[in-house]
Amino acid sequence: SPTPLTLLGTGAMGVALARAWLAAGHPVTVWNRTAARAEPLAAEGATVAASAAEAVAANRLVVVCLLDDASVGEALGDADLTGRDLVNLTTGTPAQGRARATWAEARGARFLDAGIMAVPPMIGHAESGAYVFYSGSPGLFEEHGDTLAVPAGTRYVGADPGFAALHDVALLSAMSGMFAGVLHAFALIRQEDIAPKDFAPLLVSWLGAMAPNALKAADQLQSGDYGKDVVSNLAMQVAGNATLLATAEEQGVSPELLTPYMALLERWQAEGHGTEDTTGAVELLDARGGGA
Ligand code: NDP
Numbered sequence: 001s002p003t004p005l006t007l008l009g010t011g012a013m014g015v016a017l018a019r020a021w022l023a024a025g026h027p028v029t030v031w032n033r034t035a036a037r038a039e040p041l042a043a044e045g046a047t048v049a050a051s052a053a054e055a056v057a058a059n060r061l062v063v064v065c066l067l068d069d070a071s072v073g074e075a076l077g078d079a080d081l082t083g084r085d086l087v088n089l090t091t092g093t094p095a096q097g098r099a100r101a102t103w104a105e106a107r108g109a110r111f112l113d114a115g116i117m118a119v120p121p122m123i124g125h126a127e128s129g130a131y132v133f134y135s136g137s138p139g140l141f142e143e144h145g146d147t148l149a150v151p152a153g154t155r156y157v158g159a160d161p162g163f164a165a166l167h168d169v170a171l172l173s174a175m176s177g178m179f180a181g182v183l184h185a186f187a188l189i190r191q192e193d194i195a196p197k198d199f200a201p202l203l204v205s206w207l208g209a210m211a212p213n214a215l216k217a218a219d220q221l222q223s224g225d226y227g228k229d230v231v232s233n234l235a236m237q238v239a240g241n242a243t244l245l246a247t248a249e250e251q252g253v254s255p256e257l258l259t260p261y262m263a264l265l266e267r268w269q270a271e272g273h274g275t276e277d278t279t280g281a282v283e284l285l286d287a288r289g290g291g292a
Helices: 012-023 039-044 052-058 069-075 094-106 138-148 163-189 196-210 213-223 234-251 259-273 278-285
Strands: 005-008 028-031 061-064 085-088 110-117 131-136 153-156
Touching: 005 012, 005 052, 012 028, 012 039, 028 052, 069 094, 085 094, 085 138, 094 110, 094 131, 094 163, 110 138, 110 163, 131 138, 131 163, 138 153, 163 196, 163 234, 213 278, 234 259, 234 278, 259 278
Parallel strands: 005 028, 005 061, 061 085, 085 110, 131 153
Antiparallel strands: 110 131
C-alpha cells in the first residue's frame, strides 16, 4: 500500500506535491506556518497537523518544501527527527545542503537534499518532463525512490548531499545566461517593425540548435583538448562579437548583458587560445586558480 508521508510547506510547490501524492493514494499529513494555506488540502484527503513537530511525529518519511534553508531550520527547530527519513525539496546552495545533512544526521535522521527542475503546474504530470535531483543517503533514496517518483521524475546524483543543489543551480545558472541573451535579442528588435511573436519562434529554434554545443564542450573538457573538433574558433568569435556590440549601439541597446562574457573571451584569446574553441575560458572563471 502507498507509503504515508508528511509534507511541511504548502506554498505553490508544496500544494502541487501534496495533490500528486494524494491522487496516487498516499496518506499525507501536511503542515504550513500559515494554517489557512494548508486547510484546503483537508477537503482533498490530507491530515492537517497543528505544528511541524506533530507533523514530523506522524510519519517516518518527512518531505520539506519551504522558502529557503533558514525556514527549514526554523520550522524543524523543536521537531524530534530520531528515526526519520528527511527529504529537503527546498532550494538551497550545495553548502547549505551539506550542512543540513550534518544537522539532520546529528539529530538521528537519514537525509536527502533535492533540487526541483519544474514549476508547480508540471508536478504530477509525468509527460511534463518534470524531475527532481536528489543527493545524500543512498539507503533513503533506495527505500523511498518509488514514493518520491510520484510527483516528478527522480535523478539521484550521489551520496554527497551538496550535489543535488549543485546540479540544480548549475542548470539554473545556464538558464540565466539564456534568458539574458533572449532579453538582449528582444531589445534589438523592439523599436522596429518586427513583431516579437514572429521573432520568438526563430529564437526558440536557434537556441535549440545551438544548445547541443554543450556536448562538444564536455568532450573538450574531459579530454583537456580545447582545440578538438573546433568549428568556430575563438578568434573568429571575438571578431564577431564586435559586430554584435556595434549592432547594439546602432539599435540604441545597452550591451551590459553581453559585455562580461565577451571580455572573458577576449582575455582568453589574449592568452594565446585564438585557434581553440571558447570552452577553455572556463579556466578564467575558476577563482581557486588553475584548472582541474
Ligand atoms: P511559496 O512562496 O509559495 O511558499 C513558501 C513556503 O515557505 C510557504 O509554505 C511559507 O509558509 C513557507 N515559509 C517561508 N518562511 C518560513 C519560515 N520562516 N518558517 C516556516 N515556513 C516558512 O514558495 P514555493 O512553494 O513556490 O517554493 C517552495 C520551494 O520550492 C522554494 O525553495 C523554491 O525555490 C522551490 N521551488 C519552487 C519552484 C516554483 O516555481 N514555485 C520551482 C522549483 C523549486 P507561509 O505560507 O506561512 O508563508
